[in-house]
Amino acid sequence: MKINVLGINFDALDPKQALECGASLLEQTGFHYVVTPNPEFILAAEKDEEFRQVLNHADLVLPDGIGVVYSAKLLGTPLKGRVPGVEFAEGMLAELDRRGGRLFLLGAKPGVAEQAGANICAKYPNLVLCGTHDGYFKEDKPVVDLIAQARPDLLFVCLGAPRQEKWMAQFGPATGAKLAAGLGGSLDVFAGTVQRAPKIWQKLNLEWAYRLMKEPKRIDRMAKLPLVLFKAIGVRLSGGRKEDA
Numbered sequence: 001m002k003i004n005v006l007g008i009n010f011d012a013l014d015p016k017q018a019l020e021c022g023a024s025l026l027e028q029t030g031f032h033y034v035v036t037p038n039p040e041f042i043l044a045a046e047k048d049e050e051f052r053q054v055l056n057h058a059d060l061v062l063p064d065g066i067g068v069v070y071s072a073k074l075l076g077t078p079l080k081g082r083v084p085g086v087e088f089a090e091g092m093l094a095e096l097d098r099r100g101g102r103l104f105l106l107g108a109k110p111g112v113a114e115q116a117g118a119n120i121c122a123k124y125p126n127l128v129l130c131g132t133h134d135g136y137f138k139e140d141k142p143v144v145d146l147i148a149q150a151r152p153d154l155l156f157v158c159l160g161a162p163r164q165e166k167w168m169a170q171f172g173p174a175t176g177a178k179l180a181a182g183l184g185g186s187l188d189v190f191a192g193t194v195q196r197a198p199k200i201w202q203k204l205n206l207e208w209a210y211r212l213m214k215e216p217k218r219i220d221r222m223a224k225l226p227l228v229l230f231k232a233i234g235v236r237l238s239g240g241r242k243e244d245a
């Protein structure tokens, strides 16, 4: 079931259901892609129609951020909770490991994808890391060709939003991957260059506050986020919902 939150159609799935869906996409023929929008995506998509279309055409749209979950609740159409992109990624790695499948990591600063790959291989020895590339390239074609030659089943695209989502929609089919996922800063987490919030912060839905504490320069980006909640309240009070056009 899809739940529309301020123009973006989210899948109402819990983390386990999201992984079951991801695993079944790995089995299907053709290219599929997963997006993990947070409140920043919602605000950006209001001003960027192409981004909104790319998000709404994804095969799986997972709510990565407590702001999305609160907004859905305020709109009177609750989601099943948060599905953090990095947790979805971890679950998909375990699934790929079970199948002995092939993984390509695209994104982050030079050296980060290699380190993330080494850590992933140590934890999931049955999967095949078939290639990595950093996210600071100018020409797309050589990167697409490199991925196609590596023949991945699963492709993590970590270029930051909205570039990673637009990149997957435009170039994903030519990579030959079965499933791509846009995962923001997840490679930095897998590489160990960025730490996730301790479990207690995650449980209290304060992961965003921990991130702000560690990276105070994000304040400008985060200051806009309560806007999403106010917009949801506005829509609810006016008696309507903002539906996908």
Ligand code: UDP
Binding pocket: 107, 108, 109, 134, 135, 136, 158, 159, 160, 161, 183, 184, 185, 186, 187, 188
């Ligand atoms: N990034 C990239 N190429 C770029 C810009 C960013 O590969 O041109 C990477 C960046 O190094 C980081 C990731 O994209 O690893 C996500 O960045 P951000 O913190 O903006 O994403 P978030 O975690 O907030 O989704």
